[in-house]
Amino acid sequence: MRATTQVFEGGFRDTVRNSQEIFRALMDAMANPGRVMPVRDLVNAPAPLAPVAASIAATLFDHDATVWSDKAIAGSEAAIGWLKFHTGLELTTNPSDAQFALISDAETMPSFEAFAKGTSEYPDRSTTLILQIDGFDGAGELRLEGPGIKDIQTFAPSQLPKMFIDQWAANRGAFPRGIDLIFAGKGALAALPRTTRISKREA
């Protein structure tokens, strides 16, 4: 019973303004890779969905968006129910069919190879991964270069997929095909488009 009401509550209070606010942060994040964009908590979704990832879902998903989610999210009836009710998304169990992937645990996620990279004629037909993380004050600092970055941008997400540097280099090497990443932290988001070149900070 509790899960049922949770499903219907906690959406955007003002869909038009709230989704514009989140989209604008996403657009600025994608245009300025690694820059941490503060966002307000505008939704309240059932665990394991945190507010920022859930508000990104509410901004970008609808019945035209095919979404894959990791086990923790897919296994939560309340979380999936919330996403269905508030976005009308189309779920898939095959990550290579997904336009979006919603991931609550970056460290146990499938490799980037499992997702859609688009085709050479339609590189936009690729998966955008939304990684839910704790924040942007992680121990390992990454150095970012590429479009959207004036000189060098540093970036320190608290969690990263396994073998991230190698996986990302392969993703960068497939350009213009490739995946794009959105990081959803507490009260903030950031993005890494496929164009970004990443190295570990030299000691």
Add this chain to the structure above:
Amino acid sequence: MTELATYNFAYLDEQTKRMIRRAILKAIAIPGYQVPFASREMPMPYGWGTGGVQVTAAVIGPDDTLKVIDQGADDTTNAVSIRAFFQKTANVRVTTKTTEATIIQTRHRIPEAALQAGQTLVYQVPIPEPLRFLEPRETETRKMHALEEYGLMHVKLYEDIARHGHIATTYAYPVKVEGRYVMDPSPTPKFDNPKMHNSPALQLFGAGREKRIYAIPPYTEVVSLDFEDHPFEIQTFSQPCALCGAKGSYLDEVILDDKGGSMFVCSDTDFCEDRQAEGQLSANPAEAAE
């Protein structure tokens, strides 16, 4: 505010905005690549920049200040209508000042004043495909972009040189973005091409009739195509602006009388008016020059 008025913020319904927003994120991630989108009918004819209007409508919010220019002017029918459209449907602040705007929608020009980080320039694009005049089939141009087969583009520019002794293309002069995609900068004069390179502003391009969105992120390499022995050059003007004395701005010829009298003035009206207000009058063009 009524439910209906809220729903219609910036005219487009929320589902259409989501679809356009998804396309914009992809366009930024793949600079210069044309992302297909399901363009909507807008309450204005296609020639009026419905692609740019849809992009602006998907991006704009209550904190924005909008500027709209047509050629360089804020006061043409097209610019006034689009500005009024967003004032009415989104209730946003509008301005003619380049420096005050957060979003600048444009047809055919990039402002003379250097754009700043945080600003977004939205171009209205009639024909997004730079290879379209050389190859009418979409399936073929897709392949050419996929394989980076841009030889035809150089052939076209070379034919210019063979015929005219120089590259005669002055508008919609093709550029290569971040060393990968050849892109049509829309019918801006080639004079503005260098402003696209490494701009601190985000540049978004919307083609309504052709249903394409593409983008140049800030600080992105944009190179005009050329040949070693015929390097790209911008237009130059032999005299300064007759109104503000600016040298090095893009000038339009204004006809003064029916006897063929004319003068050359800045196409960017905001830039020109600013300079006139600062006292940079044409009486002393040498002093006014930057």
